[in-house]
Amino acid sequence: MLQPAYQADVVVVGAGVAGLAAAQRLTSAGVTTAVLEAAPCPGGRMSTEKVDGFRLDRIGQLLSTAYPELGATPGLGALALRRFEPGVLIHSDGRRHRVGAQVHRGSARGALHAVRAFASAPRPQQPGKPVGTAVDQARLGTALARLAATPVERLLARPELPAAQALTARGLPARTIDGFLRPLLAALLCDPDLTTSSRCADLALRAFAAGRLCVPEGGAEVLPELLARTLPPGTLHTGVQVTSVSTTSVGTAEHGEFRCRAVLLATDARTAADLLPGLRVPDFHPVTVIHHTTDVPPTTGASLVLDADRGGPVSHTALMSDLDPTRAPAGRALISSTVLGTPPPDLDTAVRTHLSRLYGTSTARWETLAVHHTPEAVPAMRPPHDLHRPVRLLAGLYVCGDHRDTSTVQGALHSGHRASQALLTDLGLTPSTHQEDPMLTTRAA
Numbered sequence: 116m117l118q119p120a121y122q123a124d125v126v127v128v129g130a131g132v133a134g135l136a137a138a139q140r141l142t143s144a145g146v147t148t149a150v151l152e153a154a155p156c157p158g159g160r161m162s163t164e165k166v167d168g169f170r171l172d173r174i175g176q177l178l179s180t181a182y183p184e185l186g187a188t189p190g191l192g193a194l195a196l197r198r199f200e201p202g203v204l205i206h207s208d209g210r211r212h213r214v215g216a217q218v219h220r221g222s223a224r225g226a227l228h229a230v231r232a233f234a235s236a237p238r239p240q241q242p243g244k245p246v247g248t249a250v251d252q253a254r255l256g257t258a259l260a261r262l263a264a265t266p267v268e269r270l271l272a273r274p275e276l277p278a279a280q281a282l283t284a285r286g287l288p289a290r291t292i293d294g295f296l297r298p299l300l301a302a303l304l305c306d307p308d309l310t311t312s313s314r315c316a317d318l319a320l321r322a323f324a325a326g327r328l329c330v331p332e333g334g335a336e337v338l339p340e341l342l343a344r345t346l347p348p349g350t351l352h353t354g355v356q357v358t359s360v361s362t363t364s365v366g367t368a369e370h371g372e373f374r375c376r377a378v379l380l381a382t383d384a385r386t387a388a389d390l391l392p393g394l395r396v397p398d399f400h401p402v403t404v405i406h407h408t409t410d411v412p413p414t415t416g417a418s419l420v421l422d423a424d425r426g427g428p429v430s431h432t433a434l435m436s437d438l439d440p441t442r443a444p445a446g447r448a449l450i451s452s453t454v455l456g457t458p459p460p461d462l463d464t465a466v467r468t469h470l471s472r473l474y475g476t477s478t479a480r481w482e483t484l485a486v487h488h489t490p491e492a493v494p495a496m497r498p499p500h501d502l503h504r505p506v507r508l509l510a511g512l513y514v515c516g517d518h519r520d521t522s523t524v525q526g527a528l529h530s531g532h533r534a535s536q537a538l539l540t541d542l543g544l545t546p547s548t549h550q551e552d553p554m555l556t557t558r559a560a
Contacts, residue, residue, distance in 0.1 A: 127148060140531075141535050142350060158339035177419075298431070381514075397518055409480060450481070
């Protein structure tokens with residue numbers, strides 16, 4: 116396929132997970148591909164900083180073992196996922212409550228088991244039940260089980276509203292929404308005001324109910340690193356700043372021109388619009404992740420802790436060293452906490468005060484390791500939201516990324532999958548029919 120005038124059949128601009136997943140499928144089909152990345156290493160927003168033996172994620176997006184693309188993407192078979200304890204710990208009225216239901220693979224039997232387990236589980240006495248009465252809790256368990264068993268196509272056919280409005284319209288009590296669903300969706304979608312499309316919120320709740328929340332063992336960067344390792348030597352070029360794109364070439368600041376038969380833009384939404392004026396740039400949810408360490412860890416274990424009271428800047432927090440011991444040196448605990456929206460002026464003090472209440476322990480001796488603030492961390496998905504925005508702009512020019520799908524790792528991988536299929540079709544090749552189990556086999560925490 117490669118003619119003398121071309122340097123590659125396809126040039127992929129951006130080595131985030133969407134671009135790497137697309138490049139992997141293209142190279143597997145025999146298409147010569149060049150991946151150009153401006154940063155020194157691949158991964159995009161899925162990056163991990165190393166500090167004194169700690170591995171600190173910059174954004175810390177949560178994954179689910181129910182994400183289909185984790186199992187369907189070649190190269191991720193070696194990905195080890197560290198799973199949080201089932202459900203989540205909700206901090207409400209000064210107490211922590213474990214809430215949630217797990218439905219295995221969406222089966223009817225699993226759904227019934229989840230409802231029964233949820234309805235019969237021991238519950239704290241009033242005050243402070245985060246989801247309401249026993250009847251409210253049973254209704255919530257039923258709703259989650261139904262979501263887990265509902266095909267995605269049916270969820271996407273539902274009327275689309277802002278998530279907060281849709282949850283209220285379904286008859287769920289305000290206590291259930293504010294005590295559990297709002298803090299959960301805030302952690303999953305980085306949107307505490309629930310302005311997200313109800314369809315996207317349903318997909319997030321479906322993944323929560325059908326699988327387990329998790330993170331990659333060793334840090335977020337492990338996922339893109341595994342994808343990069345599947346590429347043929349010489350495919351990935353880091354430190355290359357792209358300045359222009361067309362259907363047949365890519366211009367760079369210091370590395371000349373890359374000529375090709377097609378270009379795939381796999382950057383973030385704003386960079387893509389800078390290179391191709393006219394592309395839509397969505398609003399974004401800012402995310403700040405602050406990492407602390409101590410030699411006396413909290414007693415929550417490998418649980419995700421959510422704040423239903425909204426009594427401080429922290430949306431969710433976790434003892435990451437219990438979840439994934441590779442992220443901290445021996446004898447030290449790593450606590451990673453997420454602040455959504457604009458952070459307060461005295462961030463560290465405000466976060467420490469809030470964490471002291473959430474964990475029920477003093478944080479005065481905790482050491483701050485790093486603070487990562489990302490103003491454009493997660494593309495907003497307000498209604499109407501097209502979950503499958505076109506990846507083919509015109510013949511020879513394509514675009515992918517979480518801003519073309521859902522603002523999750525699942526969405527980024529799926530967008531890259533769609534773009535590679537469109538490219539292979541236009542190049543006259545048959546897209547790969549790679550088959551794997553739709554659920555990734557995960558290693559227990």
